Amino acid sequence: MNLAGRDIRHNFGRFVLTTIGLGLLLMLVMGMGGIYRGLVQEATLLVDRIDADLWVVQKDTRGPFAEVSRIPGNLEDRVRAVPGVLSSRAFVSTTIQRERNRQPLRITVQGLSWPEDRGQWLPLVAGRALGQDHYEMIADESLKLPLGAKVELAKDTYTVVGLTRGMSSPSGDSMAFFTLRDSQAIQFDLSGEAVRLERAARYGRASQIDLGRSQPQVIERSRGLSSAIPALGPPAISAVLVKVRPDVDPGQVQLLIGKWPDVSVYSSDGQRDLLVSGIVDRSRRQLGLFRMLLIIVSGIIMALILYTLTLDKLHDIAMLKLMGARNSVILGLILQQALLLGALGYVIAYYIGQWVFPAFPRRVVIIPEDLWQLAGIVAGISVMASLLGIIKALRVEPSEVLA
């Protein structure tokens, strides 16, 4: 006869409420692990998907996701000329915040090297890749921009032609993909007044130097478009993505480009490790500590619940002993309830989590390994938590029935 089951049946309401409470607590533990996994996944998402063997970035920086990286646009051509390189693409990454429908719209703008890179590698859930050099964008669905939506950025209007799912930056901002030129236009956009002031300042500087005084055309040019002034050069890019020929060791190419004094080169794995160790590590440790505290709190709460449940049954346990019940019967009564409480709490945590986690602002990724690990932990704390009750029960004398 299963005494634990009979006892639960008798105190069903209390058991259900207790289990739900524990389930919610375990959901938080589960969620903490999931948030950590989500952080790692968000941090490495682009690196994993973008299909590049090497990342060429500004010297001594850790790449466009970790910090500001500015390299000249023509670096793409220099890299392409390196033996063993199959292709190279310029890449721009910057985060902007605008307002749309009176709501803040925060976007991590990713520039793709048109026409080689149209975003065809992106996980599109609707629409298509970029089809033209200008005024199109692919947005992540978390930005809540429908297909065909018109978005005004800088001085242009962009049409959403494709939607991705789950594409967010290491900082958790949703991504949108543009052509490189559009992304630069968005990144370096200045107001008309700022442009006029900059031109006036350039004119002033040119007027005060010998070159300006002796070459009137230089002064005239300084009042015009910056792109018409060769000395200013094209806008900077964030990185160059390199694809190495299949028959060439990427390490060799990395070694070669790495010798250039103006850039640093990372393999995709290196870039990934930098992101994980640099951006996520502190969060990981914090989440890990918080998770451990939650597990301890869960264990203490479980122990208190089971102890209280055992206290309620001390008289019955004394009677069982008087009737000659073995200790295993009494242990089973407590331990089975503890394990059932843990197991049901775990199941509740899982299902409520499936429902709640998608509503979290940051990605929560639950993987089977973490679920198994947590299941083991829950089983462990269930057993540990029942110890107090078990010790109390084993100390009860049958004579207490007579009390």
Next chain:
Amino acid sequence: MTANSGDHSAVLEASSLTKVYGSGHTEVVAVQDATLTVARGEVVALLGPSGAGKSTLLTMIGLILPPTAGRIVIGGVTVFDAHRTRVNVRRFRRQHMGFVFQKANLIPFLTAAENVRLAMEINDMGRRAARRRAAELLDYLGVGERADHLPAKLSGGEQQRVAVARALANRPGLILADEPTAALDSVRGRQVMELFRKVAHEQQSGVIVVTHDHRALDVFDRTLEMEDGELRESRTVSQAQ
């Protein structure tokens, strides 16, 4: 003083049982040198005022409290001797003893039938056999139709009959009852006492009932009386009344 059975074969032989609580200035002798024998099929009443040591004697015989001194033989097995318990107490209790108390002490989360079955399942009886015997016992005790009710839904008399059924479940050689009718009215109290007599005679069990209820003493084969921890004398039923 001693109380001896007649010529029946003994289910209980307790000799020189003594229970002392505390030591030195705080020493209290609860039971002093009590010797008694109970035969198979015999129903014995243990009378005496409160604090006389009746319950202590019963708990020593029931292996709930170890005697300070003395010897207990149950069903021919020496269970306590020379200050030591000689058997696995719990196993011995579940196989050879049944208990009934003033309160029914039913497990509240089990139905009447489950309470009776539990005693048998603890004693390794198969589920089907336990189920059948529980139903038989509850029918026998007149609470068969209440078998699926939880104790909270039963009256005091019904609960006590279920407790008796539980005590009888494993066909114990010795049944110990401590004021089993105290919470019952006189009619139901007498029914329970008569039940003990019936069961004792039918199953050839020995029954010791601690009671204050003098109205049902005619049910017993023998009465023993305790006073100040001593089992003073054995009287006939007519003398006790």
